[in-house]
Amino acid sequence: MLKGFRVAAVDAGIYAHFNKPTRPDLTLIAADVPCTAAGVFTTNYVKAAPVVLDQQHLAANPNSIRAVLVNAGCANAATADEGLQNAKRTTEVVAERIGCMPSEVLVMSTGVIGTHLPIAKMESGIAAAASALGADAWNDAARAIMTTDTKPKLVSVTTQAGYTITGIAKGAGMIAPNMATMLSVVVTDAAIDAETLQMALQSAANESFNRVVVDGDMSTNDTLLLLANGASGITLTGMDLLNFTAELTDVCEQLARMIVADGEGVTKFITLRVNGARTSAEARQIANTIATSPLVKTAFYGGDANWGRILAAAGRAGVEIDPGKLSLWYDDLQLVMNGTPRQYSESRATAIANQAEVTVTLDLGLGDAGAVVWTCDLSHDYVSINGHYRT
Amino acid sequence: MLKGFRVAAVDAGIYAHFNKPTRPDLTLIAADVPCTAAGVFTTNYVKAAPVVLDQQHLAANPNSIRAVLVNAGCANAATADEGLQNAKRTTEVVAERIGCMPSEVLVMSTGVIGTHLPIAKMESGIAAAASALGADAWNDAARAIMTTDTKPKLVSVTTQAGYTITGIAKGAGMIAPNMATMLSVVVTDAAIDAETLQMALQSAANESFNRVVVDGDMSTNDTLLLLANGASGITLTGMDLLNFTAELTDVCEQLARMIVADGEGVTKFITLRVNGARTSAEARQIANTIATSPLVKTAFYGGDANWGRILAAAGRAGVEIDPGKLSLWYDDLQLVMNGTPRQYSESRATAIANQAEVTVTLDLGLGDAGAVVWTCDLSHDYVSINGHYRT
Numbered sequence A, B: 001m002l003k004g005f006r007v008a009a010v011d012a013g014i015y016a017h018f019n020k021p022t023r024p025d026l027t028l029i030a031a032d033v034p035c036t037a038a039g040v041f042t043t044n045y046v047k048a049a050p051v052v053l054d055q056q057h058l059a060a061n062p063n064s065i066r067a068v069l070v071n072a073g074c075a076n077a078a079t080a081d082e083g084l085q086n087a088k089r090t091t092e093v094v095a096e097r098i099g100c101m102p103s104e105v106l107v108m109s110t111g112v113i114g115t116h117l118p119i120a121k122m123e124s125g126i127a128a129a130a131s132a133l134g135a136d137a138w139n140d141a142a143r144a145i146m147t148t149d150t151k152p153k154l155v156s157v158t159t160q161a162g163y164t165i166t167g168i169a170k171g172a173g174m175i176a177p178n179m180a181t182m183l184s185v186v187v188t189d190a191a192i193d194a195e196t197l198q199m200a201l202q203s204a205a206n207e208s209f210n211r212v213v214v215d216g217d218m219s220t221n222d223t224l225l226l227l228a229n230g231a232s233g234i235t236l237t238g239m240d241l242l243n244f245t246a247e248l249t250d251v252c253e254q255l256a257r258m259i260v261a262d263g264e265g266v267t268k269f270i271t272l273r274v275n276g277a278r279t280s281a282e283a284r285q286i287a288n289t290i291a292t293s294p295l296v297k298t299a300f301y302g303g304d305a306n307w308g309r310i311l312a313a314a315g316r317a318g319v320e321i322d323p324g325k326l327s328l329w330y331d332d333l334q335l336v337m338n339g340t341p342r343q344y345s346e347s348r349a350t351a352i353a354n355q356a357e358v359t360v361t362l363d364l365g366l367g368d369a370g371a372v373v374w375t376c377d378l379s380h381d382y383v384s385i386n387g388h389y390r391t
Helices: A049-060 A080-098 A119-132 A138-144 A194-206 A240-261 A280-292 A294-301 A308-315 A346-353 A380-387 B049-060 B080-098 B119-132 B138-144 B194-206 B240-261 B280-292 B294-301 B308-315 B346-353 B380-387
Strands: A005-010 A026-041 A065-072 A105-110 A153-158 A164-170 A183-188 A223-228 A269-277 A327-330 A333-337 A357-363 A369-376 B005-010 B026-041 B065-072 B105-110 B153-158 B164-170 B183-188 B223-228 B269-277 B327-330 B333-337 B357-363 B369-376
Touching (some): A026 A119, A080 A105, A105 A183, A164 A240, A269 A280, B005 B119, B026 B183, B026 B194, B049 B080, B065 B183, B138 B164, B164 B240, B183 B240, B194 B240, B240 B269, B280 B369
Parallel strands (some): A269 A357, B065 B105
Antiparallel strands (some): A327 A333, B005 B026, B026 B065, B327 B357
8 A cells, every 4th residue: 555645636627628528637646745756758859848847856856856747638848938837837836735845846748749738727727636635546647647548557566575666657659769758657655765766767767668669759748757755664775775676667567568558559569579689779779670660560460470571670770780690580480590581381470460469589690689679560540549639 | 765775564473473463563674785874772781682683783794784674573582592593593584585694684673571583483574575675665664663552653854965864663662761762773875984873873862762751661672773875876974964963863853752642552742841950961860750750640641730749750860959949830831930839820730731742841940951851641541551561
């Protein structure tokens, strides 16, 4: 049982403001005491206002974050100074309601780029959420931060040591291979110093959210936050921190896999392993190129074992490879050995390509390094969802 | 009227061999006299056998190329030594039929990766094509090299100076921003030395085929060939070569635009200009990132003026930009000025986004360099075509 955090999700009318069907669209997470906090953010040069503001607040108050406000329906990105002022105003309203400094509040926004937050609706929504705060609304929160997600993404683990880690995430589109690739808030009632918390979060992100590729489009808003309030009475130091990082990584991995499985229009979950690389960076570069290839993704959608497209994508990744050393497997079926197609069973390959989950392994034959990414197919529904997202 | 080249297109049974509906699938272009020749090839590390062989033949015989053989239905890529031996065998058969050395024959293949050429069918097809060679079958040739193209792509220009440039191309999918991005053969009856020919071809490719983005997937087979036989009796030197390069560029630009307009499932032709960059390389990098963004492409398919996605793609291109200096136009409608959304007419923006042709201009506000690419939308039909390409 997570201690010392309260949460609420309300319909603030943000969706209604943009002439969309109403739904819960504003989430407030509040800590009873100041938290240490860490964040991993988009590396996009076009950063949304909440990203810019959070980076300032985290740098100023890594030991006294009190709340996270998340809205769906408006990304508050590409909104210039007015967007930053609006984001600041929401932190002021939260601070008044829960009794802290505005710079102790973090904010996240997701939705359409280039539109302004409906600030009056945000203000009344924050008031309603602050009044509704309770210990049990995490599933409501996971649901209220969704955009084109079809399922809420909530993971909560109570460890043997006795503290709890709870995380929510939203994904669906604009899921790219570099850095935090969505919105996610993870909280724990363990006590951990802020510097360690940042290292643990970066490590967990590298092994989880950074392995996820839906469409290769990196968002302006990607944010992963971690708050620790110490309310469990358990202070983590030394070797305990290794356990914490492992448990945090596990929570993040579960959330990351949920994001891929619930990617826009996804019908297949693909685990892509690139082995035999000179360096893990090169392995990841090739894996990301394959995972973002429209031709590879549409072939998996069609259940076509068109493995030549995987080799073609590997060859254009900007990493020098030797075509004569490539070997390729779908699950345990080897299709290519040292650059030469094998006499494999086409019906077996097609059967694998039609599974809901497929593991593709590409061995470069150049070294001992490797990388894994989790990705998905590209379907008619992806095109439908993104062709009419605003309308 | 093009002089000194003959061409034939036949149904060699390659499509039938792979259990697809029969159609003309083999094209032979033969020169009456040895040609100077030039080529631009895919930079993919996984090069198809015909690319490897052509590079050898061009290096050995830049002044005595006699024929180009093109097959559809099988890419002869990822086929290892057997694929290279098959490609060589086809050059031997062509050489026997038209009376030249095998190393004076170039070959191109397009179709599925990872399958072997049906060599007996290729041999009888070459015999049939060699018997059918004539001056007038260029449109048939343009049709026989198609795969998922819906229209043949043929351009022929007779210049004021009196020589002719004739080109055919196929595109449709796997159209990437780097280097020759399809199959194309261009021939001229002017006389030009091989070294100059290569420079002219590289220059023309940079201004035409290299500006084309359909899906960002670079083929294993991309090849652009240029043959000059001198049959017009016109020898080009000095300033004439500038005119030739301009005319060649014009032919290549027309073919390149046809490739985009006939890209797989394309409903919209988008001219994307990135201005105000520090360097043209940075401008092109940003333009290519925008042009390959699934979110940008699906928005255009849906006729949604979701311009925020263009800024988001620009921000993740790996080029340092200043969000506060970005300005954006759809045709002549300015949507963003110095990072701030303008009060534009949404109905006017939507009307532009629904046009069959749209010009998008992004000014980075950083310098004087720019780049232009031609790209397209991402539609349901693209997914259908590529989900079931082999089946």
